[in-house]
Every structure is written in C-alpha cells, then in structure tokens.
Amino acid sequence: MSVRAVHVDHALQACSREWSVHCLQICAALRIACAVERIDVQPEREESLEAAARRLRYERLAAHVAPGEILLTAHHEDDQAETVLLALVRGAGVHGLAAMPETAPFHAGRHARPLLGFSRAAIGAYARARALRWIDDATNHDEHMSRNFLRAQVLPLLEERWPAAARAMARAATHSAEAAHLLDDIAAADLAKCGDAGASLSIVRVSQLTPARQHNLVRYWIRQNGFHAPSAQHLDRILAQVNRPSRTGLACVSWPGTEVRRYRDCLTISTRVPRPDHDLAMPWRPPHAIELPDAGWRLRALATQGDGLSQVRVAQTALTVRLRQGGEVCQLVGREHHHKLKKLLQEAHVPPWERERLPLIFVGEELAAIGDRWVCAPFAAQGGEPAWRIVLEALEQ
Numbered sequence: 001m002s003v004r005a006v007h008v009d010h011a012l013q014a015c016s017r018e019w020s021v022h023c024l025q026i027c028a029a030l031r032i033a034c035a036v037e038r039i040d041v042q043p044e045r046e047e048s049l050e051a052a053a054r055r056l057r058y059e060r061l062a063a064h065v066a067p068g069e070i071l072l073t074a075h076h077e078d079d080q081a082e083t084v085l086l087a088l089v090r091g092a093g094v095h096g097l098a099a100m101p102e103t104a105p106f107h108a109g110r111h112a113r114p115l116l117g118f119s120r121a122a123i124g125a126y127a128r129a130r131a132l133r134w135i136d137d138a139t140n141h142d143e144h145m146s147r148n149f150l151r152a153q154v155l156p157l158l159e160e161r162w163p164a165a166a167r168a169m170a171r172a173a174t175h176s177a178e179a180a181h182l183l184d185d186i187a188a189a190d191l192a193k194c195g196d197a198g199a200s201l202s203i204v205r206v207s208q209l210t211p212a213r214q215h216n217l218v219r220y221w222i223r224q225n226g227f228h229a230p231s232a233q234h235l236d237r238i239l240a241q242v243n244r245p246s247r248t249g250l251a252c253v254s255w256p257g258t259e260v261r262r263y264r265d266c267l268t269i270s271t272r273v274p275r276p277d278h279d280l281a282m283p284w285r286p287p288h289a290i291e292l293p294d295a296g297w298r299l300r301a302l303a304t305q306g307d308g309l310s311q312v313r314v315a316q317t318a319l320t321v322r323l324r325q326g327g328e329v330c331q332l333v334g335r336e337h338h339h340k341l342k343k344l345l346q347e348a349h350v351p352p353w354e355r356e357r358l359p360l361i362f363v364g365e366e367l368a369a370i371g372d373r374w375v376c377a378p379f380a381a382q383g384g385e386p387a388w389r390i391v392l393e394a395l396e397q
Contacts, residue, residue, distance in 0.1 A: 004033040004064075006035050010041055010053050011041070045256065066108055066109065072112055075100055076119060076123055078119055080099050082155065084099050086147065094183065098180045190209060190217045190220075191217060201218070201266065215235060218238055218239065227269060258271070261351070264349070275356070276292075278324065280292065280322055283320055284321050286388045287300070287302070295323060297392050298393040302389045303386065309361070309389075310381040312385060314368065317364060319361055321359050330376040332376070341367070358371040359392070
C-alpha cells in the first residue's frame, strides 16, 4: 500500500505559502510524496467565499485520486456536529442532516473520513502526547464565518448543558443517512419511469407523481448527474416548470455551475456556461482541429469518401467558422429549395441553447455546413469523391 499527500493552498492569507512549506517538510521527514496545489478562489454568482473554496479544493483533490484509490481527510466528530447544526439552520432535508458520510464514492475512487468517531479534544490530546507539529489557521477564530461562530459560541454552550451533544448530533446524522438511503431507493424507481435519458426527465411523467416524490426525484436526478443540489427556492422554480404550463415551453433555472432547462416535454440538466461571442469568425483548414472555447467545442475533420464536405470544392477557398447571426439558409441534399437554418434546427428538435453554440462552416460568404449535422448541397461530396466528415467534440468545462 502506498501513501501520498496533497496540500491545497487557497491563497487567501499572506502566510499560506508558509503552510505549504510546512506540509512539504513534514512529508519529506516521513518520506511521503506531497503535491501542492495553489488555487485562485473566485466565487460564482450566489456562491460564498467558503463554498467556492470548498468546491475548488475538491476539484483539485479529485484530479489526484486514481481508480481504486481512497482520499483520506481529517474531519472529526465536532466537524460533524457543526455540519449538522449548519444544515438545521439552513432548513436542510435528511440528505443535508446526514452531514458527512464515513465513506463515499469520490470521482474515480472513494473518500473516507476515518476520524469522524473522535472528538477534537481527543485528537488534540493525541497530538500533544506525541509532540506532533501543526499549524493553527487564524481564520478559525473569525466568527463572521458561520462554522466558526458555531464552534466558538454555540457548541460550547450546548455541551455545557448536554456534555455528549456533539456525539448525539453525529448519531442523528447516522439516522438521517439511513432515511436518505430509503428516499434514494424511491427516487431511483421513479427515475426509471420518468427519465428519457441520463440528463433529461419527462415533464408529463414527473407531473403524475405526488409533490413530495417530485421534490425527491428532482433532487436525486440532479445529484445522479454529478451536480450540487439546488436551494429550496431553485427547486421550487424547477417544479413550477413541471406543474404550470409554460407560455413559451422554454425556461431556465440556474445556480453556480448548473442549469436546468425546460424544452418541450423535457427537463434537461447541464453545466452552466456563459453565452458565446456571436461575432466569432475563425479561419479553418481541415483536417487541422480548432477549438472554440466560447461555444464549448473542438472542431475536427476526418478524411472519408462520398460523405461530408467535398474536399475538391473547398480546396482552394478559405473556410471560416462562425456562430449563428440569424437569417442563414441552406439547401439540403435531395431538396429543391433553400430552408432557413432556424426552421431546420426546429424540425430537428435542437434546443435553443444548443443552436446558439452550433458552429457554422462558411466558404466565403456561403454557408457550407451546419456543425456535424448537415452539409449544404452545393458543397456536399458526391459519389465516391474525397470528403471531410465534420466531427464536434465537447470541450471540458
């Protein structure tokens, strides 16, 4: 069995680099490899500094966990009690009150918290008895932070009246976790009936469930797709799209990193991305790949025959990749007339948020191809002539 360490420097304090040096020195003395990750904490809209730091920290840690490996963190019994209290004052349900599990799946491996059964005092006594060296984070005394306020003001008061309060709250978290597992079993059964695909739900089928099961299903569906659970307000707005007919059939509810959209009879979930720059105009010479970060795509061309963009008809002309401006037309192979791009995309049931990111390939000022979906007739390969088959690959966000 091999062990290595990862230290995440949040760069939120002037002395944070000294902490990195301390970790490297301790690990060197123990002959343990240590990687230091430095992050720039920039909260997203509606996200606190603490939440942003936690999100980015675990994103970096996840990159170090290979299949079959276990991430160990030092959360203890008092941390668990603080988490339960925070969940209570925020009005969380049983999943929130379940707080931190001892073990759970974590990206390619698992995440374990082996010290959850030990109090802060017990761990401190152990460290002092063995003359271990550690650093105290000065921000732990900043009571403007909710967790620190609970640690300094609330938990001591509770334990003065009920000495075993922290242990009792940890036990309550275990009971909540059991209830959460039962709710997940129900949600999994409902998802099997209401899910058209991994990232979509049938609005008609969800609307046939009781309100409580709708809430339970949508929360579960969001988690299963790897996104953070929404607030109660966001969840209510999502379910309003299920239970109230939309005038447009299109709506979007978003929170940091996540978008849930309604389109026709489906709810879909995806990573929240900024709107693309519609003034994009990039030259392209197949087969070289180009990346379109604003649109979220990598564009490639594969050499083939008789299927795709004619190599002969584009060989002497520069290609340009653009996004929709409106008014584009294309004559599809086998059709007599030109059709507006807007109508073609509607007929193909391409959601509006995907339409605005679909790369368009122009030859001069003429539309030659629409992403990887269609090639316009004047530029389509015929018979067995050499062709470029256009391939779109999603860029990682």
